[in-house]
Each structure stands twice: as structure tokens, then as C-alpha cells.
Amino acid sequence: MTDFFLGHYAYFGIITLLIIGLYGMIFKKNLAKKLIGMTIFQVSIIMFYVASAVKWSGTVPVLDPLAGAADAAKYISPLQHCLMLTAIVVGVATSGVAFSLLIAIYRHYKTLDESVLMDRMKSS
């Protein structure tokens, strides 16, 4: 049992992050905090990919004559890292769009609190 928890500790950390992110998006009333929750959620998935690439006794995926060039088992899989570089870029773009929307909301309604925002949207 302890082996199961110790052997997968990275995944338990990732699940915790994922749930913190979901909690922030669902229960926080402030739109900026929702955005923070969203970012944590995205980061947890990036960590998931990176964790899945880990190999004990593996080294960086740069061809090293000492480690044995043709033996794939000695290198960490580089593909997940490449994929996550793209996903990080996507995440940055998403936050950029989200921040500009938040600025637009704040300019119109002078608040980012959801309940106040709903009231002001109805009254206008």
C-alpha cells in the first residue's frame, strides 16, 4: 500500500493541483481568482505530461557517446516535453486573452466580483 503511494507520489501531487484548480474556477467569486484557478489547472496537466516522461536512470535526451548512442532506454522521452512547450505557449496565449477580457470587464463595470457584476449587468 505504501509502495503504491510512494511510487506514484508525483501523480498524487498532480491530482491535488488539478482539484485546487477546479475548486478555484467553480467556487471563487472573483473573476481574477477564477483565472488563477484555470492557470493552476493547466499547469497540473503540463506536470502530468512531464511526469509521464520520467525514466529512472535515464538522462537528458541529447545524444551522448558515453551513454551509448543507440540505446533509447537510457534517455528520457523528449516528445512529452516538446508537446508541453506547445501547450505552455497555448496557456500563455489563453491567459493573455483572459486578462484583456478582464480589463474590458473592469472598464465597463468597475468590478470583478461575480455577484456585484451580475447586479450591474441586470441594472444596465
Place this chain on the structure above:
Amino acid sequence: MIIYNSPALVPLLLLATAISIPVLAIKKTKLAYPLAVGASLFSVILSSYNIFRVWKSGPLTYHFGGWIPPIGIEYVLDPLSAFIALVINIVAFFVLWHASGVQEREIPGKSVPYYSLVLLFLCGANGIIMTGDLFNLYVFLEIFSLAGYGLIGIGEKQAPVAAFRYLIMGTVGASFYLLGLGFLYIVTGSLNMADIKNILPLIDSNPAVEAALSLMVIGIGIKMAIFPLHGWLPDAYTYAPSTTSSLIAPIGTKVAAYAIIRLLFFVFDVKFVSRTLPITDLIAWLAAIGILYGSVMAMAQKEMKRMLAYSSVAQIGYIGLGIGMANPLGFIGAVLHILNHAFMKGTLFLVAANLRKNSGHSDISRLDASYRKKLPWSMAAFTLAALSMIGLPPTAGFFSKWYLALGAIDRGNWVFLAVILVSSLLNAVYFFRILEKVYLVPPPAPKAGEDLSPKAKKRRGSLIGEEEYGLMIPCVILSFSLLLLGLGNANIVKGIIQRIIPLGM
């Protein structure tokens, strides 16, 4: 020759134009519109050429950078993707044609970023449709969604709030998809759709694959706005600028529906999907609830764009129902309904845009017969599209419902049949409400001593002006093509859709 690379040309052309619009039009903002329309027209031509090639000589593939899949990224054009790409490019071209009349009035001075975003959106849509690589699909899904958030947020005062809500939900959807893809990659070690399809049967029932499937379907289901995940849709469609809503309503959700079809039937096997997880049943039942819910909510709306948005929730339900039934007739119904709904919703939202442009509002309660006299052609287009939504033969909407009903009978599920019939009645209720006002209710008589000059009328919010050709012609062409699609539906089904029914259904 460059023309042999035509599968890759459509998204690349749209992307290149999207990037070059801000550069070329920085001094002359008037250049943005012709560039966008030109690129859109060219993408229509290229996709018709593609479907011609596919029809003649079978599926086309294009390997990026010359890397052979499964190592490299490949684009696949089979009859299904070529067909859907052609449909959305045609609808997008008509919406962009129509945009010349409304865009500058609704969002003045923003034409350069706006058209650039429109083309990015179309590039993402075309990419999702053509790609044969699951991670590439994620990237295009995000390009498409990010452009969509921008297009919605540029609208009215409430639009940024709606766009922000869509952004949060859409990002959760895309992240769920990415998480599912991670599971799938860990199990199969591949990202290529065809490759994964070959590897999956070798893996015995593995909970990771089931988790991957559910996560990916939920993720794309949010983008498709299938019933309980539709929360972002009504606000987003209502507050967005008219051009955006007439672009996103026909294209956005259809592309996600296509991605679900691709995933369920062409990556995971039909048998796998229906045996280990009852995910198709789940989609079908949720879609059936969504059809009724969307129709009832549409009846309760007072504003035309909001009503059309809820009607979209219902119509997406039809597509979901066809996918969920997972039999050949249901599949034909779903693909045919993607085509029909793109044309119908395009027409209806364009007419709503015309109403807003001419009278400054689109409240259903304020409509009367003067609108028919001032906008005869738009209203004729609206009537035809409404009849098609209700499903009267010979309009196109009848035939997709016909195939869906046949699919429900074939499956022996009478509840689905009842849902299809009842929802047609509900559609009739909320569309005839408008048609009755426009054709039968006389306009209020002018009060004594009222100023009847056009300027005063405009101030009061009543209708002025005649129909503009640029606003009228796209609606009329789109709506009359509904008749053509209806009459020619046998050819479409025989020539294209029957060729693409996945094996094992």
C-alpha cells in the same frame, strides 16, 4: 507543383492572410475587408478542388516536412473531412460577404483586428477538420477557440463577461482533452489517429484507455455545447457582434461535433466505444434531453438572437443524437444535419443581423408587418430557413430529421423517435410566433401629430430605409440553397455520406 499540396494549402492560406492583414492594412484599414473575403473565397475554391480530387481518386494525405507518419504530422482528406471543410468554408464566405454591411456599424474602427481574428478562427476550424494527428488537433482547437473568445468579446457591453465565461469553460474543455490525450499517449505511444486505431485493438481492456475516451469526449463536448455543458452558449451568441454570432453558430459547434465523430468512430473503434463504455448511449440520451430543453427555452425567449442561441442547443442535440445512436442511418442523419444546420443557422443569424441593422433591435415582441414590407427578401429567407428548421419537406431540414427518425426506428428506441417528433412541434411553435407577427400583425397606427419624417422615425426606433443588396443577397442565396440541398439530398447521401460510414457500424 504546389497544387498537389492542396490539403495543406487551405489552413496555411488562411493563416498567412490572417497574419498579413495587420501588416498590409496598417495604413489603409479599408484593405482588411477585401483581403479577408478574398482569402475566404480562395479557400472555398481550394476546398471544392480538394473534394473533387478526393471524390475522383480517394483519400489524400499530406506529410508536413516530409516526415512519414506516425513520426511526422499528417493531414488527411477523406470524403468526410473534405465535405465538412467545404461546407464551413462556403458558409463562412457568405457570412463574410454579409459582414461588409454590418461590421463597420456595430464595431466601428476595429476592422483590421476583427478580420484578422475571423481568418484565424477559420484557419483553426479547417485545421481541426483536416489534421490526422491528435495533438495537432488540440493546437488547432485552441487557435480556433482563442480567436472565438476574441470575436465574442469585441461585441456589446456584456460581451466580455460572456466571452470570459466561455474562455474558462472552453479552456477546461481543451485541458480535459489534453489530459485524455496524455493517457492515450502513455498507453499507445502514438499521436497519429490512424496509428492509434491500429494499436488500440491490441490492448485489452485497459482503464486508462476508457478514462482517455471519457475525458476527450467531455472536453470536446464542452466546445460542442452538448446539453449539460452548454452553459456558455446563449450569452456568448446573444452579446457577440452579429457577424460573429452568424459565424460561430454555424461553424463553431459543428467543427467540435466533427471532432467527436472523428474520435469516436475513426480513432476508437465503434465496437470498443459501445462495448466497454456506454458513452454513445450517454451522448444520445443527453442529446435527447438537450433537444427538448433547448426548444422549450427557445420558446420562452423575447429576443431573437437569444432564441436562436437556445435553438442551437436543441439543434446540436440532433447531431449528438445521430452520433449517439451509432448506426449507419443515425450517422447519415448527423452528418447531413451538420450541413443543413450550418446553412439554416447561418441564414437565421444573418437575418437577425439585418433586423438589428435596419431597426436597431431584434425584439420579437416589437415585430410587425411593416418589417415584411421593408425587408421582403430577408423575411422570405427567414421564413424558408424557419420552415427548414421545423422540418417541412422539401427543405433540407426535413431530410436530416428523416434519417435520424429512421435511425431511431432501426435501433428500436421509440423515445428518441418521440423526441424528434415533439421537438419539431416545439420548433414550429417558436418560429411561427415570429412568422405570425411579421406576416399578420398590422403595424401600430401613427398617433395624431406624430412626426413622420425618416429622422424622427429612426429616433423612435421604427424601421427606415430599404434593403441593401450586400445584406440581402447572402441571406437569400443561403436560404434558397436549403431548397437545393433538400431536393438534392439523395445525391449528397449516395455520393458522399454513404462512402464514409465507418466500418463495423
